[in-house]
Amino acid sequence: MHAPASPHAAALSARIAARTATVCVIGLGYVGLPLARIFVERGFPVLGFDTDPGKVEALAAGRSYIHHIGGEVIGAMNATGRFAVTADPGRLGEADALLICVPTPLTRHREPDMTYVVATAETIAATLRPGQLVILESSTYPGTTAEVVKPILERGGLRSGTDIFLAYSPEREDPGNIDHSTSRIPKVVGAEGEEALSLSLALYDAVVPRTVPVSSAATAEAVKLTENIFRAVNIALVNELKQIYAPMGIDVWEVISAASTKPFGFMPFWPGPGLGGHCIPIDPFYLTWKAREHEVATRFIELAGEINTAMPRWVVQKLADALNDRAGKGLKAARILLLGAAYKKNVDDMRESPTLKIIELLEERGAAVDYHDPYVPEIRRSREYPHLAGRRSVPWNTASFALYDAAMVVTDHDGVDYAGLLAACPLVVDTRNACRRAGASGPNLVLA
Missing domain, CATH: 3.40.50.720 (NAD(P)-binding Rossmann-like Domain)
Known part of the structure; x- marks a missing residue:
């Protein structure tokens, strides 16, 4: 990929390459917790964030609430000294990359319920600073990243593509599948601009066997839907x-x-x-x-x-x-x-x-x-x-x-x-x- 033109992108790129960039995984469920695990195992400092204090308490104590991720795995993550968990949204500003893994359910009328995505974007916006990379991983309709997340993040005056960087990479988690764990599955990545794409690819290249860049965030969102349809x-x-x-x-x-x-x-x-x-x-x-x-x-x-x-x-x-x-x-x-x-x-x-x-x-x-x-x-x-x-x-x-x-x-x-x-x-x-x-x-x- 091309050399970063933005000074914020250049600084973040260097931290990713050195594996000193702090990765914050937002939503520590069936998708977020395995994702946090692979970043810890690959040497990144990881901050796990969840609004459920019970999950935060369990992980901090070395306990797991997901059957196929045992307590010994959580204990090993804690033992590295690179894994911390919190329910304090004020700590999101510490992260260099924020990966959103929150639910996207349907309403009773079978329409998209963006409640969790919107709330997460607003929470991030409250502490957003120049140089942060935000990647949505939740399954959603084409256009969510650009039409829902981006306007919320830009409300404070920071601009996507120069001050902050925004991308979409669909989760491909298959709970309980021992042959295709998170660390073995290629990641599709689409972004809002070349800088965001370069940074996202560099981040995922460090933890998965292959990244697959596509032309836009909307295309990546469509990839996820197509797979499941x-x-x-x-x-x-x-x-x-x-x-x-x-x-x-x-x-x-x-x-x-x-x-x-x-x-x-x-x-x-x-x-x-x-x-x-x-x-x-x-x-x-x-x-x-x-x-x-x-x-x-x-x-x-x-x-x-x-x-x-x-x-x-x-x-x-x-x-x-x-x-x-x-x-x-x-x-x-x-x-x-x-x-x-x-x-x-x-x-x-x-x-x-x-x-x-x-x-x-x-x-x-x-x-x-x-x-x-x-x-x-x-x-x-x-x-x-x-x-x-x-x-x-x-x-x-x-x-x-x-x-x-x-x-x-x-x-x-x-x-x-x-x-x-x-x-x-x-x-x-x-x-x-x-x-x-x-x-x-x-x-x-x-x-x-």
Whole structure:
């Protein structure tokens, strides 16, 4: 990249090269904490900021609140002397680079909720000084960096591109994925101007194997949405195929497995009970919202969203049908055990988990519902399902499982005794094909 023209950029570039630039990660959740970790491990001084004092207290004490990042990792970060955590917004002025990793949820009307991004930008603006680099990592619609963040930061008179530097680099975190950790995933970077791009690339080049520069922040924002819309559309396709093949007596998992043997032109996606996580269920709606501003229809994306959103209701009906066919019983007053509360296997992340919707649907139909999840001992409060907060996972006890009318596998955690579940429960409805993949089967197993 070109030599920095701005004296502020030149000074920051030198600090990045020497790894003396202080990196502040704002939002210490599933994205921010792994990001802070790799900067500490690569020798940078790191300041972690979160508005949740509980998180700050835990990290300062060497405790972790994310299952796949153990307390020993936090202890090692603290032991370097390069990691500090705070809930004091006044300390943000100490940082040379500020990386924003805050939630970007949807409103009830499925429109972007920029509350956290706006609040973070305003917090940064209060202590903003010349020479700081601000990078938004939160998933969002094209134009957020330039249209939302930049005006807030420039209110005090500092100018992007000369006094301060602004960029966007989408997070690509996949919680629990041991093959693709944060430090191994290439980073896409787009920025507001050449100086900001050069600085951002230099910063990420120090911690990831490859950086991929693009022409603008808006392009980088579009990259993130495209990645997740690709997954959402293909998952919707196999979810629809599952519904088509089921009445034909065709096993969709067998179909996809066989199709996967084709060495070109096919990529396997697997059906399930609905989408979860913070990105795939949400990102498509960010683009459909932005497209309306340009009077562009997004029929394909919206159809995929409709299919995926309807899956919890579909699997509940499959459970109701199976219970009626095999036991002559309806859902009303039935005892149902759900296996799994996390949105994906082997993590404790409940964001947008279909389990929450499934519990609600079952209880609306009069069922009594419990859940078991070795990673989620208690359901945490969420905006859409505050009434479910505080419910606790029942212990793994096959003797007590026999008292349920049916069990439904919602999350396919590894290490679960699926054979024991099948032996104990009179009916097991499996939405993930987890039982058969574990070598367990029986006449009381129903795929959904």
